Amino acid sequence: MLLPALSWLLSSLVTTVSPGKLSEAEVATEVLHRPFICHRKTKYGDMLMVHHDGYFENGTMFHSSRSSGDKQPMWFTLGIRQVLKGWDLGLQGMCAGEKRKLVLPPALAYGKEGKGKIPPESTLTFIVELLDIRNGPRSHESFQEMDLNDDWRLSRYEVKEYLKKEHEKYGNPPNDTLREKIMEEIFAREDENKDGFISSREFTYKHDEL
Numbered sequence: 001m002l003l004p005a006l007s008w009l010l011s012s013l014v015t016t017v018s019p020g021k022l023s024e025a026e027v028a029t030e031v032l033h034r035p036f037i038c039h040r041k042t043k044y045g046d047m048l049m050v051h052h053d054g055y056f057e058n059g060t061m062f063h064s065s066r067s068s069g070d071k072q073p074m075w076f077t078l079g080i081r082q083v084l085k086g087w088d089l090g091l092q093g094m095c096a097g098e099k100r101k102l103v104l105p106p107a108l109a110y111g112k113e114g115k116g117k118i119p120p121e122s123t124l125t126f127i128v129e130l131l132d133i134r135n136g137p138r139s140h141e142s143f144q145e146m147d148l149n150d151d152w153r154l155s156r157y158e159v160k161e162y163l164k165k166e167h168e169k170y171g172n173p174p175n176d177t178l179r180e181k182i183m184e185e186i187f188a189r190e191d192e193n194k195d196g197f198i199s200s201r202e203f204t205y206k207h208d209e210l
Helices: 002-011 085-090 140-146 156-169 176-190 200-204
Strands: 027-033 047-055 061-064 074-077 099-104 124-134
Touching: 027 085, 085 099, 085 124, 140 156, 156 176
Parallel strands: none
Antiparallel strands: 027 099, 047 061, 047 074, 047 124, 099 124
C-alpha cells in the first residue's frame, strides 16, 4: 500500500541527534513526556490537536498557543503540508498526551525567506503537546494515489484516471461520458477557489467521498 510505504520513507528521515548543526533533511526530536498507556499513535492523514511553544536558537519564545491569539490549541491534518515540514516529519508515531521537543533546521521551517517575526535561515525549536488524535475526514492514502504527479493537488485528468481505474476494478464497462460527468460534478462541489484543481486541503476537509 502507498501510505505505509510513504510513512516508512519519511519516518526514516526523523532522527534523534545531539544539539548542533542539522542537515537539511533532519529533525532533532526528543520525547519530553510519554503516557504510560498509548492506545493509538499518529500517522499521516490523522487530525491532531496540539498546544505548542516556539523558540529561537537563543531561547527567546516567539509564539505560544496558550498565551497568543485565542489561546486555544490548534487542529491540523498530519502529512499534507498544513504545517511546517519539520512538524509533518517530527510528529509521527506520537501518543495522545505525549510532549515532544522538535529542533527544525531552516529548510524544514521557514527557509531562506523567513515569515513575519521569523528571520530568514532560522533554526527553530518547538515544544509540542499532543492533546487528541482523530481520523481525518478523508484518506491521505486515497489522495496520494490520485495525485499522479505529486504536486499536492488534483487535476481533472487525475480525477478522471482514478474514476476509470475504480470502474475497471469493479468490472464496470467503459463509459467516458459518465466519467466526464462525474468528474465535472466533483470539481463543481470540491474546487472551492475555482482554480481548476482540488488542493490537499480542499480534499481533506470535505466529508463527502469522491
